[in-house]
Amino acid sequence: MAITGITEATRAEVARSLTGKRRDIRETLFSLVLLLTLITALAVLIVLLFNVARTSVPLLMHQGGRVLGNDYSALPQNAGIRSGLIGSIYLMIFVILLAVPLGICAAIYMEEYARDTRLARFINTNIRNLAGVPAIVYGIFGFAVFAQLLGSVTGPKVGGLSLLTGGLTISLMVLPIVIITTQEALRSVPTGIREGGFGVGATRWEVIRSHVLPNAAPGILTGSVLAMARALGET
Known part of the structure; x- marks a missing residue:
């Protein structure tokens, strides 16, 4: 009888911990932290890609043929890949x-x-x-x-x-x-x-x-x- 009572009390406690408001708050906070981390990482990546594109696209537009068409050279202005x-x-x-x-x-x-x-x-x-x-x-x-x-x-x-x-x-x-x-x-x-x-x-x-x-x-x-x-x- 005592064992049954303890088991039922344990089940009730577990159910409250799984479905209670405190758990909902923790899950919401954890989800927000994950979302904020993801947004921060994506923002840093976008900023880096934007800076690279802003500085490299004009150069490739004017000298892209030389960069892609020339071979190795000791002179930087003649070097290509x-x-x-x-x-x-x-x-x-x-x-x-x-x-x-x-x-x-x-x-x-x-x-x-x-x-x-x-x-x-x-x-x-x-x-x-x-x-x-x-x-x-x-x-x-x-x-x-x-x-x-x-x-x-x-x-x-x-x-x-x-x-x-x-x-x-x-x-x-x-x-x-x-x-x-x-x-x-x-x-x-x-x-x-x-x-x-x-x-x-x-x-x-x-x-x-x-x-x-x-x-x-x-x-x-x-x-x-x-x-x-x-x-x-x-x-």
Whole structure:
């Protein structure tokens, strides 16, 4: 009897705390604070964009062709971004063709085929560590290994400080990002989908191709976009 009374009193207290006016006031104040924070952040962003546009648009209207059409130059009045823009586009294509497919395939193997061994855990740990390595370290590695090795084998036009060296270095830098995000996307697919495919007699690859990958595609695409964004930012 006493226990029932305590339980009913507790329920009544919880109901009052959930539906009382004090809670309504707290929720209203919290919503106002969030709204004020959002408005402040948007206002700061709008002011910054307005100032940048106000100072840059007149310059681009008069000298936009020179800025976009000229190559690098030691003279500021003759300098342009054409070669840098074209190089970034080429590097992005290189990353899309090399790092993204290789990272997706590696993630599929480690997540769907590889056994949970010490070696697999060691590889996963090192991949996550490589994702946090600064870009300057990859740059030094690319210059010391790719530039020197390819330059001595193929000559300075193909190897050395070339597009191939930069593409290999950038691909190596973003490869851990593609692998990690693809693994997380594959893990987010419910186990029941795999078991249902196995239950009707499908092979592992058929389950992965027809059920797992379509469900994990949004996460894989997001990871690929993040990897390409970092690659573009580093060029």
